[in-house]
Amino acid sequence: xxxxxxxxxxxxxxxxxxxxxxxxxxxxxxxxxxxxxxxxxxxxxxxxxxxxxxxxxxxxxxxxxxxxxxxxxxxxxxxxxxxxxxxxxxxxxxxxxxxxxxxxxxxxxxxxxxxxxxxxxxxxxxxxxxxxxxxxxxxxxxxxxxxxxxxxxxxxxxxxxxxxxxxxxxxxxxxxxxxxxxxxxxxxxxxxxxxxxxxxxxxxxxxxxxxxxxxxxxxxxxxxxxxxxxxxxxxxxxxxxxxxxxxxxxxxxxxxxxxxxxxxxxxxxxxxxxxxxxxxxxxxxxxxxxxxxxxxxxxxxxxxxxxxxxxxxxxxxxxxxxxxxxxxxxxxxxxxxxxxxxxxxxxxxxxxxxxx
Amino acid sequence: xxxxxxxxxxxxxxxxxxxxxxxxxxxxxxxxxxxxxxxxxxxxxxxxxxxxxxxxxxxxxxxxxxxxxxxxxxxxxxxxxxxxxxxxxxxxxxxxxxxxxxxxxxxxxxxxxxxxxxxxxxxxxxxxxxxxxxxxxxxxxxxxxxxxxxxxxxxxxxxxxxxxxxxxxxxxxxxxxxxxxxxxxxxxxxxxxxxxxxxxxxxxxxxxxxxxxxxxxxxxxxxxxxxxxxxxxxxxxxxxxxxxxxxxxxxxxxxxxxxxxxxxxxxxxxxxxxxxxxxxxxxxxxxxxxxxxxxxxxxxxxxxxxxxxxx
Numbered sequence: 055x056x057x058x059x060x061x062x063x064x065x066x067x068x069x070x071x072x073x074x075x076x077x078x079x080x081x082x083x084x085x086x087x088x089x090x091x092x093x094x095x096x097x098x099x100x101x102x103x104x105x106x107x108x109x110x111x112x113x114x115x116x117x118x119x120x121x122x123x124x125x126x127x128x129x130x131x132x133x134x135x136x137x138x139x140x141x142x143x144x145x146x147x148x149x150x151x152x153x154x155x156x157x158x159x160x161x162x163x164x165x166x167x168x169x170x171x172x173x174x175x176x177x178x179x180x181x182x183x184x185x186x187x188x189x190x191x192x193x194x195x196x197x198x199x200x201x202x203x204x205x206x207x208x209x210x211x212x213x214x215x216x217x218x219x220x221x222x223x224x225x226x227x228x229x230x231x232x233x234x235x236x237x238x239x240x241x242x243x244x245x246x247x248x249x250x251x252x253x254x255x256x257x258x259x260x261x262x263x264x265x266x267x268x269x270x271x272x273x274x275x276x277x278x279x280x281x282x283x284x285x286x287x288x289x290x291x292x293x294x295x296x297x298x299x300x301x302x303x304x305x306x307x308x309x310x311x312x313x314x315x316x317x318x319x320x321x322x323x324x325x326x327x328x329x330x331x332x333x334x335x336x337x338x339x340x341x342x343x344x345x346x347x348x349x350x351x352x353x354x355x356x357x358x359x360x361x362x363x364x365x366x367x368x369x370x371x372x373x374x375x376x377x378x379x380x381x382x383x384x385x386x387x388x389x390x391x392x393x394x395x396x397x398x399x400x401x402x403x404x405x406x407x408x409x410x
Numbered sequence: 411x412x413x414x415x416x417x418x419x420x421x422x423x424x425x426x427x428x429x430x431x432x433x434x435x436x437x438x439x440x441x442x443x444x445x446x447x448x449x450x451x452x453x454x455x456x457x458x459x460x461x462x463x464x465x466x467x468x469x470x471x472x473x474x475x476x477x478x479x480x481x482x483x484x485x486x487x488x489x490x491x492x493x494x495x496x497x498x499x500x501x502x503x504x505x506x507x508x509x510x511x512x513x514x515x516x517x518x519x520x521x522x523x524x525x526x527x528x529x530x531x532x533x534x535x536x537x538x539x540x541x542x543x544x545x546x547x548x549x550x551x552x553x554x555x556x557x558x559x560x561x562x563x564x565x566x567x568x569x570x571x572x573x574x575x576x577x578x579x580x581x582x583x584x585x586x587x588x589x590x591x592x593x594x595x596x597x598x599x600x601x602x603x604x605x606x607x608x609x610x611x612x613x614x615x616x617x618x619x620x621x622x623x624x625x626x627x628x629x630x631x632x633x634x635x636x637x638x639x640x641x642x643x644x645x646x647x648x649x650x651x652x653x654x655x656x657x658x659x660x661x662x663x664x665x666x667x668x669x670x671x672x673x674x675x676x677x678x679x680x681x682x683x684x685x686x687x688x689x690x691x692x693x694x695x696x697x698x699x700x701x702x703x704x705x706x707x708x709x710x711x712x713x714x715x716x717x718x719x720x721x
Contacts, residue, residue, distance in 0.1 A: 129512050176702065180709045182511050183447055187657050188705060191698035194650075198695045202688055314650075318519050325516055371530035378524030385517050386505045 060404065072253055074332070091238055095231035101347075104230045109343045110237035111298040116323045116335035117248045118291020123321070124330035125257060126284035127264030128177060128185055132192035133292050134316035138308065139196060140166040140293025141300030145217035146207060148301075155220030155301055159240065162297035163290040169196070170289020177281040181267065193314050200308045214307030217300040233302050240298055244291060249332050251287065260284055264330070322381045328393025337392040342377065349376040415683040417555055418563050423679020424672055425565070428573035429634050431671025433652040434659070435580060436627035438667045442600040443620040446503055447661075449518040451628050452649035453525035454491065458629025459541070459636045459645060460533040461487035466542045480542045484633055488626045495625025499618050522646070529643055537642030543568055544637070572634040579630055580668050583623075587664070596620060600662075651678070654697035658704055660714025669712065673700065 065071040075081055094103055119133045143165035144158040153161070176188035201211045209215040219228040220236060227233045251257050259280045262270035271277045300306035319342060327338020349372040357368040388395060433455060440448045448454075465486045467477030478486065502521055506514050551565040587593040599606040599616040607613050635645060655674040659666025674697040681689055681696045692699075704711065 123512065127512075129515060176705050180705055183515070183661075184657060184705065184709060186515060187653060188702060190653065191695075191702050194695050194698050198692065202691045315523075318523070321512075321516055322520065325513070329512070366536075367530050367534045370535050371527040373527070374523040375527030375531070378520045378522070378527060381520030382502055382517060382524065385509075385513050385520065386502075389509065389513055 074249060088238070088242070092235065095234060100230070103234055105343060105347060107230045107234045107237050107302060109340050110234070110241050111295045111302065112320075112323065112339040112343060113335050114241060114244050114298065115292050115295035115320055116327065116339050117244055118288040118295070119320050119324050120330070120332075120335050121248060121251060121260065121291070122284045122288035124324060124334065125252060125260040125264060126281065127267075128281060128284060129182070129321075130189040130285075130288065131186055131314070131317050131321070132173060132189040132196070133288065133320045134312045134314070135193045135196035136166045136170050136289040136292035137296030137299065137316070138200060138306075138312035139169045139289075140296030141217065141306040141312075142200060142208060142215075142296075143293065144297035145215055145300050145306045148218050149216065150207070155218070159294055159297050163293040166293025166296065167286045167290035170285045170292070171282055174282050174285025174289075177285065178278050190314070193317055197308045197312065209307060212307070212309050214305045214310065217304055217306045219304050220301055227301075228304070230302070237298055237302070240294060244294060245332075248291075248335075252332055256280070256283065261330070319377070322377060325389070326380065326384045326391055328391025331391070331393040333396065334391055334393040337396070341392060342380075345376055345380060346373055349373045352376075412683050412685045416680070419679040419683035420676065421563055421565065421679075422569065423676040425569045425573040425675070426679065427655075427672035427675020428576040428668075429631055429671070430652050430655050430674050431668035432576040432579055432627065432634070433631040433649055434655040434667040434671050435583060435664060436624040436631065437652065437656050438659075438661065438664055439583070439620055439627065440624045441656075441661050442664075443596050444503070444599075444617050446506075446514050446518065448624065449515065449653075450498075450522035450525055451624070451652070452646035453522045453529065454495065454625055454628040455632035455635070455649055456529055456643060456645045457494065457525060457632075458487050458491045458625070459632040459641045460529060461490050462629070462633050463538060463541055463636070463641045464533070480544065483542070484629075487629050487633070491625035491629035492622040493625075495621040495623075495628075496618050498625075499621035503621075504614070504617070526643070526646065533643070535643055537640055537644065539640040541636045541641045544571065566638075568637050572637060575634060576631070577668075579627070580664075583627070584664055592619065651694070651697045654701035657701055657711050658697075660711030662715055663711075663713035666711060666713030 070076070075084060091106060094106055098106070115133060115137055118136075119130060122128050122130050140162040144155070144162035147153050147158045147161050148155055173189060173192040177185055180188060200208050205211075205213070207215075219226050219233070221227065225232075227236055251260075259270070259275045262273065262275050263277065263280055263284075267277055296306075296312070303310070323338035323342045324334060325338070326341055327336065328334030350369075353369045353372040356372075357365045360368060384391065433451065436454075437448050437451050440446055462480075462483050465478050465483035466480055467483075498521060502517060503514070506517050549567045551567065551570065553563045553565065554561060555563045587597060595606070595611045596616050596619070598609070598611055599613055603613055606616075631649075632645060635648065639645075639648070651674055652671065655670035656667055657670070658673055659668070659670030677696045677700050678693045681693050684690050708714075
């Protein structure tokens with residue numbers, strides 16, 4: 055992406071060239087937006103706070119998928135299953151090992167990452183569409199394992215086990231207004247890591263694999279090693295997101311929304327936001343979650359106007375229709391996502407009032 | 411293993427596999443002509459089922475628009491399913507020509523979501539058990555077999571009829587590809603788009619046609635499935651076992667799809683005969699485990715072609 059800059063704005067050092075926050079006002083904007091989100095419990099309504107919290111952990115999951123699919127080009131249909139692993143690992147390590155939730159988050163990331171490594175193994179031999187099917191296998195096998203194996207610990211087929219709310223001393227993060235700060239803190243760390251992965255040696259290797267894996271191999275990129283690293287990182291992010299989600303809901307179970315549809319939702323967020331951009335996960339996750347809230351709102355209101363026997367079908371049909379339509383519209387008209395739109399907008403704004 | 415249950419499991423598995431194979435066939439057809447893997451096949455299938463159910467007047471609310479006999483209801487559903495397939499190709503997938511694999515996969519996934527919403531909205535979310543079937547579900551042939559449980563193998567009549575129809579449909583499709591002009595045009599397009607165009611084949615027409623046929627195949631598979639387990643919006647998830655079947659057989663092979671389907675059916679049946687509860691519960695994932703194993707041994711599937719890549 056060619057970055058459009060005014061005349062006379064040069065980079066004088068490598069640090070300057072690689073920096074994300076180039077101008078003092080970028081720092082101001084960053085701290086201002088963090089401040090707005092962090093203080094939202096004081097000015098927001100409960101809906102805003104809960105939605106912000108949800109968007110937070112979905113962004114983390116999409117960031118992981120962005121590294122795997124956006125940068126490395128390996129399609130994954132199993133991200134939600136790795137979230138499930140993270141949620142379970144975190145909940146179990148808090149309840150059975152007695153560790154603090156803040157320590158359980160990295161444990162969950164590691165656990166999910168290891169499971170991700172196992173399901174990344176097929177990338178040794180297959181790619182493209184076949185690999186998508188191998189990750190789809192993860193999406194079926196992992197929930198099956200949480201349903202039918204180790205039922206004493208995992209709660210069995212439709213079991214839900216508690217994931218205790220984190221606490222520091224007597225301060226318990228048991229409501230969204232408090233929990234939001236944990237999500238925000240985790241999000242800042244994961245964003246920092248994701249941004250730095252994307253501009254380091256690792257990220258360049260990922261992009262080389264995405265653009266042409268054979269050429270990358272000839273250039274000396276260890277294909278298998280880097281693909282596995284991408285799988286590991288993506289699953290780690292999913293694990294953190296799943297753990298955050300579990301402790302936010304204070305429960306984790308196979309039936310609580312970690313299915314294929316959630317994996318598709320994550321891919322949809324990524325594409326709507328913009329593949330292979332650091333801004334994409336933020337825009338995509340926010341857009342899709344807000345779209346879901348909106349479709350729920352539309353569904354409830356239409357259901358009130360229609361006869362009662364129509365209610366169940368109205369409540370369940372708007373979400374897939376809106377999401378499917380939006381995804382299709384974005385794929386046809388803006389396959390590079392909202393992040394690209396934002397670039398275009400910035401460029402147009404800089405050139406204002408001239409169009410060229 | 412519960413050895414006395416094995417003969418029954420094998421027979422039922424193979425019979426079930428026939429339908430899975432037919433469903434897989436629809437996906438393989440689209441893939442062969444346009445290299446698009448259609449994840450929305452399951453929802454096309456569900457749509458076909460509900461259209462048939464609706465045309466057959468099984469709604470039982472008193473205000474049925476149609477009350478056609480099963481055969482005509484199926485034919486009407488076929489026509490609509492073909493039209494829907496055609497429209498999908500034209501509106502959703504034609505603009506995606508030349509896009510990367512991820513975009514195309516996501517397009518069909520988005521389409522699946524859209525279709526799911528439309529099905530929920532028009533036909534409701536609850537399963538319907540009153541799908542018209544030619545035989546009652548309990549009627550079955552009894553075949554004496556000394557090694558089986560109670561020394562008999564039970565063959566449900568619907569299952570046998572389903573298997574025969576699925577095999578006939580497959581044979582018909584293979585004959586169509588081999589002996590008709592259109593089938594030849596489709597095979598040529600699958601081989602090379604530009605070459606096909608240069609000898610006067612209308613490639614867009616072939617794409618549209620293959621989606622229309624895929625719509626019919628999906629509806630046919632759906633009707634056969636619904637005769638056994640009833641019409642329900644969750645049929646689209648039942649169909650997910652067809653995807654491993656496709657890869658087992660190899661993406662480009664029509665007979666491979668059928669054999670893959672039978673292999674998947676067999677795996678699911680055999681798993682059910684196990685004496686361990688954990689393995690008995692694994693019918694839903696057995697196809698995927700099989701898929702992972704095959705992927706390590708033969709990544710291109712049993713009958714697929716090895717691709718040579720050049721930079």
